[in-house]
Amino acid sequence: MAENPSDGSVACPVCTMGFEVGKINAHLDLCLQTHVKSRQDAFDHDTPAPPSKKPRINTTYTRPAALFSLFESKSKGADNKHKLESVVTCKDAAEVKVMHQPECPDSVASATSTSKTLMLTNEKPLADRLRPSTLDEYFGQNKLIGEQTLLRSLLQSQDIPSLILWGPPGCGKTTLAHIIASSIKKKGTGRFVTLSATSASTSDVREVIKQAQNELRLCKRNTILFIDEIHRFNKSQQDTFLPHVECGTITLIGATTENPSFQVNSALLSRCRVLVLEKLSVEAMGSILRRAVDFLGLQVLQENEGEQGSSTLCSDPQVFVEQKALDTVAHLCDGDARAGINGLQLAVQACVAQMRTASIKPDAAPQQIIVHEQHIKEGLQRSHILYDKAGEEHYNCISALHKSMRGSDANSALYWLGRMLEGVTVNLICLSIVGLADPLALTQAVSAFQACHFTGMPECEVILAQCVVYMARAPKSVEVYKAYNNVKASLRNHQGPLPPVPLHLRNAPTKLMKNLGYAKGYKYNPNFNGSVDQEYLPEELRGIDSFSTP
Ligand SMILES: Nc1ncnc2c1ncn2[C@@H]1O[C@H](COP(=O)(O)OP(=O)(O)OP(=O)(O)O)[C@@H](O)[C@H]1O
Numbered sequence: 001m002a003e004n005p006s007d008g009s010v011a012c013p014v015c016t017m018g019f020e021v022g023k024i025n026a027h028l029d030l031c032l033q034t035h036v037k038s039r040q041d042a043f044d045h046d047t048p049a050p051p052s053k054k055p056r057i058n059t060t061y062t063r064p065a066a067l068f069s070l071f072e073s074k075s076k077g078a079d080n081k082h083k084l085e086s087v088v089t090c091k092d093a094a095e096v097k098v099m100h101q102p103e104c105p106d107s108v109a110s111a112t113s114t115s116k117t118l119m120l121t122n123e124k125p126l127a128d129r130l131r132p133s134t135l136d137e138y139f140g141q142n143k144l145i146g147e148q149t150l151l152r153s154l155l156q157s158q159d160i161p162s163l164i165l166w167g168p169p170g171c172g173k174t175t176l177a178h179i180i181a182s183s184i185k186k187k188g189t190g191r192f193v194t195l196s197a198t199s200a201s202t203s204d205v206r207e208v209i210k211q212a213q214n215e216l217r218l219c220k221r222n223t224i225l226f227i228d229e230i231h232r233f234n235k236s237q238q239d240t241f242l243p244h245v246e247c248g249t250i251t252l253i254g255a256t257t258e259n260p261s262f263q264v265n266s267a268l269l270s271r272c273r274v275l276v277l278e279k280l281s282v283e284a285m286g287s288i289l290r291r292a293v294d295f296l297g298l299q300v301l302q303e304n305e306g307e308q309g310s311s312t313l314c315s316d317p318q319v320f321v322e323q324k325a326l327d328t329v330a331h332l333c334d335g336d337a338r339a340g341i342n343g344l345q346l347a348v349q350a351c352v353a354q355m356r357t358a359s360i361k362p363d364a365a366p367q368q369i370i371v372h373e374q375h376i377k378e379g380l381q382r383s384h385i386l387y388d389k390a391g392e393e394h395y396n397c398i399s400a401l402h403k404s405m406r407g408s409d410a411n412s413a414l415y416w417l418g419r420m421l422e423g424v425t426v427n428l429i430c431l432s433i434v435g436l437a438d439p440l441a442l443t444q445a446v447s448a449f450q451a452c453h454f455t456g457m458p459e460c461e462v463i464l465a466q467c468v469v470y471m472a473r474a475p476k477s478v479e480v481y482k483a484y485n486n487v488k489a490s491l492r493n494h495q496g497p498l499p500p501v502p503l504h505l506r507n508a509p510t511k512l513m514k515n516l517g518y519a520k521g522y523k524y525n526p527n528f529n530g531s532v533d534q535e536y537l538p539e540e541l542r543g544i545d546s547f548s549t550p
């Protein structure tokens with residue numbers, strides 16, 4: 001800014017430089033733009049893309065085929081050969097720059113320039129690039145943003161109260177805040193500032209508040225302050241904005257994955273409206289993934305379709321993704337859109353990388369890349385507990401010991417115990433397999449465990465031996481064991497996000513939780529004579545009995 005402050009100058013609320021009264025407004029517009037941009041750079045992770053970047057998504061949308069075309073045409077030669085000109089390899093990115101000369105008549109790419117980078121670089125996670133900027137692209141959360149909801153009418157009236165968005169990871173809290181903010185910015189009624197409680201300090205907050213005060217005083221413009229992961233601020237940090245939320249200098253939108261009753265200052269909480277977001281449903285995830293697929297220019301392969309699909313006419317390599325693979329992402333991502341989108345991205349990257357190594361030879365035939373369910377599973381990085389070979393012998397002994405006791409063979413059980421005492425401790429609690437037929441067995445096992453701790457080797461041998469013989473001679477039951485296995489299997493095989501805990505079964509220690517309907521309708525058994533008719537399972541599991549299923 002070139003102006004020199006004079007004596008009767010006013011300070012710019014943003015950069016605090018002095019300006020003549022007549023010039024301050026013109027300066028402000030400019031200064032705000034630069035300021036907002038620099039803020040966005042600083043908090044790039046959770047701010048909307050600067051305007052100049054946005055069309056990237058839109059352009060992509062209208063011509064997805066061009067973007068995912070791995071090979072770009074240089075000229076429309078009649079030569080049908082696909083010549084690889086360059087392959088750019090980066091460490092683990094699927095950034096591929098390759099060229100060829102296709103004959104494909106409908107290749108959109110053929111009309112465009114030279115090599116283009118595949119939309120799968122690692123520079124920014126796909127989920128971030130896909131962040132919706134309007135409610136039309138925001139899927140699920142219908143209870144919150146459906147027609148005739150409070151939030152809709154607030155958005156229409158442009159009168160946004162301070163909000164706390166509470167929900168599980170990747171369900172769209174940050175996105176919703178951005179949408180709210182951009183709808184307000186559109187009408188020019190407010191300013192939007194983003195801070196993340198993981199990186200911002202109290203002085204950052206003070207700075208934002210100072211600017212908001214100036215802004216309100218000079219421009220009569222409200223500031224919306226979005227704080228991601230607000231629960232990471234401690235209570236005294238949260239106190240910093242309390243008075244400013246109260247007097248309306250800032251409208252606070254906080255996002256949190258933690259129950260705000262416990263993590264957000266109660267004074268602050270009482271000044272904010274809490275909106276609860278849910279895990280995204282399988283259907284919502286389906287729509288979100290569709291959008292990702294379009295963005296990447298992938299083709300979806302229905303189950304009964306051959307691999308050739310629609311590409312038989314065109315010699316361009318194409319990337320297909322099985323519909324089943326998409327369904328798998330929607331089911332496995334547990335309502336977390338970020339995990340789902342990025343899982344899909346990783347799977348596609350892995351497939352493209354595989355193809356790349358396979359086709360490095362010049363004149364390689366064009367290929368079709370198909371992303372299968374298995375790739376997706378790897379992409380989602382569902383970790384499994386690996387079997388520890390080194391400990392195998394130990395587990396074999398435990399197994400033999402357990403089987404001997406189950407078979408009421410005290411003699412063998414003692415033998416296996418002896419084998420294991422060669423340096424390895426026995427997990428005595430495992431011995432409780434005797435089950436409900438003799439509930440005292442568990443007590444025996446725990447007592448033996450404690451007794452061994454008191455006495456140590458070698459005296460504890462006898463204690464262990466007594467315990468093992470007790471187990472071997474006790475009556476057996478596998479009822480609980482089987483039933484619990486059924487529970488584990490049903491959890492493992494569950495499709496989509498796990499059902500929420502029924503509201504009436506939840507505890508309601510805070511006012512917020514009461515207001516949200518927690519504990520409502522719960523029948524406290526001691527208040528009733530005899531049995532109480534009450535459901536203790538989520539609605540979709542009613543009627544399923546782990547004890548009776550085989
Ligand atoms: N409801 C939705 N509709 C469409 N896309 C969504 C939705 N929710 C999330 N996404 C996608 O998932 C990404 C992550 O979502 P977002 O950052 O809003 O989640 P969050 O709830 O703030 O998660 P976290 O608590 O982990 O920060 C977004 O960039 C967007 O691409």
Ligand SMILES: [Zn+2]
Pocket residue numbers: 012013014015016017027028031032
């Ligand atoms: Zn300024």
